[in-house]
Amino acid sequence: MTQDVVADDIPHDLAGWFGKVMVVSKPVAIVETGAIEAFAAAIEDANPLYWDDDAARVIAGGRVAPPALLSAWTRPNRWAPADEPAERPLELHFRVKERLGYPNAVVVGASTMFMAPARPGDIICAEQVLAGIGPVTQNRLGEGRFWRLLVHYRRQDGVLLGTETLKFFGYGDAR
Structure with missing residues (x-):
């Protein structure tokens, strides 16, 4: 995205x-050892920070969650037994897409900067911020716009x- 904000070109x-x-x-999960071990087993990662309490205590002050799990602790469940409607993951993305009138959107880039480890017992929430919207542009998907979110x-x-x-x-027949 070469230009983040086009103030006269957006609603x-x-x-x-x-x-x-x-x-x-809303927090939906508590960081817990079983999930850390299941993830590490799935990717065959023998890092002692995920498996060994004594080694993790010496190396990092205790167990830590794999960094790749950071967003997983905040992903809403698709269903809940209460009468509350299920939250949409990345709700702000859907609000931007709907407000711009695009029926379709794809993720075209992602990066994460880690500052501190998640540890068993942590309860994590995600704050979603709109960082930029580019001008209308054309590519192989059609006419649309790029936008950027920070979580x-x-x-x-x-x-x-x-x-x-x-x-x-976002692309397709914008209003």
Whole structure:
């Protein structure tokens, strides 16, 4: 995205979303040892920080979760027994896509910066921020726009564990 904001080219209300936390996900899981071990087993990662309490205590002050699991602790369940509707993952992405009128969107880039490890017992929430919207452009998918979201992952005491940067391309028949 060469240009993040095109203020005269986007809906006025959308311009007010830039740089603000627009969505905070509800915590849906507590970081726990069983999930850490299941993930490490699935990818055949023998790192002692995931398996060995004594070694992890010496190396890092205790067990840590694999960094690749950071966003998993905040992904909403697709169903719940209560009468509440299920949350959508990356809710802000869907709001931007709908407000711009695009029926389709794809993730075209992702990166994560890690600041501190998630540990067993942590409860993590995700703060979603609109970082930019590019001008209307044309590519092989058709006419559309790029936009960028930042997702800040914080544990229950407010410490920032990491920030994910996601770049999307929305396309199709915009209103």
